Amino acid sequence: MTKSQVSSSNRLWYRDAIIYQVHPKSFYDANDDGYGDFAGLIEKLPYIRNLGVDCIWLLPFFPSPLRDDGFDVADYTSVNPTYGHLNDAVRFIEESHRHGLKVITEFVVNHTSDQHPWFQAARSAPKGSPERDFYVWSDSNEKFPDTRIIFTDTETSNWTWDPVAEQYYWHRFFSHQPDLNFDNPAVREAVLKVMRFWLDRGVDGLRLDAIPYLVEREGTNCENLPETHAVIKELRRELDKHYKDRMFLAEANQWPDDVIQYFGDSDECHMCYHFPVMPRIYMAVHKEDYEPVVKIMRETPEIPADCQWAVFLRNHDELTLEMVTEEERAYMYHAYAPDPQMRINVGIRRRLAPLLDNDKNRIKLLNGILFSLPGTPIIYYGDEIGMGENIYLDDRNGVRTPMQWSADRNAGFSRAAFERLYSAPINNPVFGYQSVNVEAQEQDISSLLYWTRAIINVRRQTKVFSRGAIEFFEPANKKILAYVRSFEGKTILCVFNLAKTAQSVDLDLSAYRGFTPVELMGESRFNRISEWPYVLTFAPHSFYWLQLVPEEIS
Ligand code: NOJ
Numbered sequence: 001m002t003k004s005q006v007s008s009s010n011r012l013w014y015r016d017a018i019i020y021q022v023h024p025k026s027f028y029d030a031n032d033d034g035y036g037d038f039a040g041l042i043e044k045l046p047y048i049r050n051l052g053v054d055c056i057w058l059l060p061f062f063p064s065p066l067r068d069d070g071f072d073v074a075d076y077t078s079v080n081p082t083y084g085h086l087n088d089a090v091r092f093i094e095e096s097h098r099h100g101l102k103v104i105t106e107f108v109v110n111h112t113s114d115q116h117p118w119f120q121a122a123r124s125a126p127k128g129s130p131e132r133d134f135y136v137w138s139d140s141n142e143k144f145p146d147t148r149i150i151f152t153d154t155e156t157s158n159w160t161w162d163p164v165a166e167q168y169y170w171h172r173f174f175s176h177q178p179d180l181n182f183d184n185p186a187v188r189e190a191v192l193k194v195m196r197f198w199l200d201r202g203v204d205g206l207r208l209d210a211i212p213y214l215v216e217r218e219g220t221n222c223e224n225l226p227e228t229h230a231v232i233k234e235l236r237r238e239l240d241k242h243y244k245d246r247m248f249l250a251e252a253n254q255w256p257d258d259v260i261q262y263f264g265d266s267d268e269c270h271m272c273y274h275f276p277v278m279p280r281i282y283m284a285v286h287k288e289d290y291e292p293v294v295k296i297m298r299e300t301p302e303i304p305a306d307c308q309w310a311v312f313l314r315n316h317d318e319l320t321l322e323m324v325t326e327e328e329r330a331y332m333y334h335a336y337a338p339d340p341q342m343r344i345n346v347g348i349r350r351r352l353a354p355l356l357d358n359d360k361n362r363i364k365l366l367n368g369i370l371f372s373l374p375g376t377p378i379i380y381y382g383d384e385i386g387m388g389e390n391i392y393l394d395d396r397n398g399v400r401t402p403m404q405w406s407a408d409r410n411a412g413f414s415r416a417a418f419e420r421l422y423s424a425p426i427n428n429p430v431f432g433y434q435s436v437n438v439e440a441q442e443q444d445i446s447s448l449l450y451w452t453r454a455i456i457n458v459r460r461q462t463k464v465f466s467r468g469a470i471e472f473f474e475p476a477n478k479k480i481l482a483y484v485r486s487f488e489g490k491t492i493l494c495v496f497n498l499a500k501t502a503q504s505v506d507l508d509l510s511a512y513r514g515f516t517p518v519e520l521m522g523e524s525r526f527n528r529i530s531e532w533p534y535v536l537t538f539a540p541h542s543f544y545w546l547q548l549v550p551e552e553i554s
Helices: 038-043 045-051 086-098 117-124 185-200 226-242 256-262 277-287 291-298 326-336 360-370 438-442 448-460
Strands: 019-022 055-058 102-107 159-162 167-170 205-208 247-250 271-273 308-312 376-380 469-472 480-487 490-497 503-507 516-519 534-538 543-549
Touching: 019 045, 038 045, 038 086, 045 448, 055 205, 086 102, 102 185, 185 205, 185 226, 226 247, 226 256, 256 271, 277 291, 277 308, 277 326, 277 360, 291 469, 360 448, 360 490, 360 543, 438 448, 480 503, 490 503, 490 534, 534 543
Parallel strands: 019 055, 019 376, 055 102, 102 205, 205 247, 247 271, 271 308, 308 376
Antiparallel strands: 159 167, 469 480, 480 490, 490 543, 503 534, 516 543
16 A cells, blocks of 8 residues: 555545546646656646546556557556656656545456557467467357447457467457457456556556456357456455555446446445436437436436446547437437537547537536436546537547647647647637637636536535435426435435526425525525425526525524
8 A cells, every 4th residue: 555545544435526537648748749648647736636526537548559549558567658657657646646636547458459468479379378368269250149349330340360370369349459368367367466556556446448348158248247247356356355445437338237237246346337327418408308317317226335326428438329229329319410420339429518519508507417416427628628529530539639728839738849749639710729728717707617616616515416315306397307316414406407498397395395495506595495386497508406405404
């Protein structure tokens, strides 16, 4: 355990956290080579801390051919020299802790890069040798036929022929990302070693990338298998045995019933993303109907008391549409990706602000929902200032452009020659860095940045949002999403106008007769609740978080 880990022991920190997701490459370039780096991230820690978040989730920073933006790892225990050295990564973890921020890093062990020495050794070692056995090989490409392809735009099979090995190797993602063979105890031992390496350097949480696909079995779809869960339990046993206050976050893009298996009996992952609710938030707003959100939340089973959902609106990938029906997918494409260039694989490669037509009210509305649903919210870097996208960049790179710090050259991200930048910053009249940047928004109290800080601040005042129960209303006006969150005697009514027109709603709040609703952003007191239906009126796309204060206190 490092010194910084000893400081404050709070085993359930992840349940009350707010996470900021960032790529070292994209944040700030401290050495003028056109790429962000650890030194740059360290310089910008006060900005992240001032947002009010508690935790940074760092995208992969390991040596890699970067054909999947670092999710193609060629060496698990060092740092891509473009971003710094191992010492810089460790310094970043320590500095983050000094700023009161936890750090989550990527644990990408379903697959490696084909450039990883394990794969290079495997392909030239004899069939059946311990080296070859690190990966999943076959003489034919017909095994596991019931397994879907994930990257449908690039891959046509989960098998690729290797001319050196003279066998096919298995891969769930790009063909340059062979899957490790978790049936081999030597692989599991090697992976545990990688895990210990980063935990020993002070990392607080590991995001278990692509976790449903660890083990393959004939006659199944090779997802969520009991053997895969057994591997995760083994990792968790090791974690619990040697470390305190650390956390696993499962990336399992599955339906709620399958995802909750990754919490296990509190003996697998502490957190799982809630993938299915995300597209349904967008759908509800576009349809002006609460139903998609209410339905999926009702279908979401209870989770163990020390576990937590991770909720998000956007991230570094496409807005995935895997967890919706075909009809819903068609609706989402029509509503949010009218230009085919906006689509990739089974999803939409766009950022939050352009998805919502740069409409500040709608951006706030979606965040208001996100920050009040059960779970730990994640903010994708740049969304707090409403950054735009470039749908003409390859793969998902259009949502990974440099952070826009100021109207200066290269968006204040780097002092390198423009041509050296890993990617051009967004530069169009609406979302360009000249108009959308941190410096300008720091000077504008009506900016999205100010608002984001304010809502985070409100959320941090109470554990109702992070720990409370949720109960939905079903108002006759279906354009109003309404639910009550409650925890330890405190109750917050969250009401959202999903419509682009002004609305009113009658809510049966008779259970709270005599209580006074107090709006949490501005602390205004509303009319006291009586036995009659409670009437609320809304401007277009507006919302309230109302604490229901009992008579004796109000
Ligand atoms: C999930 C990551 O989020 C994505 O960016 C990556 O391409 C795949 N895993 C494959 O590693």
